[in-house]
Amino acid sequence: MHSFTHALVSTADAAWAWAQASQEVISALAAVDSASAALTGLTADTAWESDGVRALNEKLVDIHQRAGEQAGLLAARQAEIESAAS
Template structure:
């Protein structure tokens, strides 16, 4: 993660880094949201009553939950970037 919060003044390079970091976090959030949305139908479709499929179903639910957590983490990073941009 770029450390632009410690900079006192905003040079054009620091501002470029801030915008680049913000864009990268937004792109990562969008990718994870797309992945999470793609996993939702699989949760329904994999809810069968066989051991192997039940294990797959549990794994898909875990992956969906982990993508949701990562979206939250990246949302926090975006908030931090926005806060740094306002200071």
């Protein structure tokens, strides 16, 4: 009977760890999506001609692209977590 109880605890621990990992990835993805949306507006607002603003615009475009890449990586991690839980 003891080994059965231990198996249930291990399964519960694994389920809890999966749920926590899933929630953290979901939270990170929401944060990246939010930042990406804000960057979309900033890049549009800074698209006019001025050396300083052009440099800012280029940096914002770069950060926006990297945020999109991170969102893709996080979505892939979330899919891995979901498939591991199945």
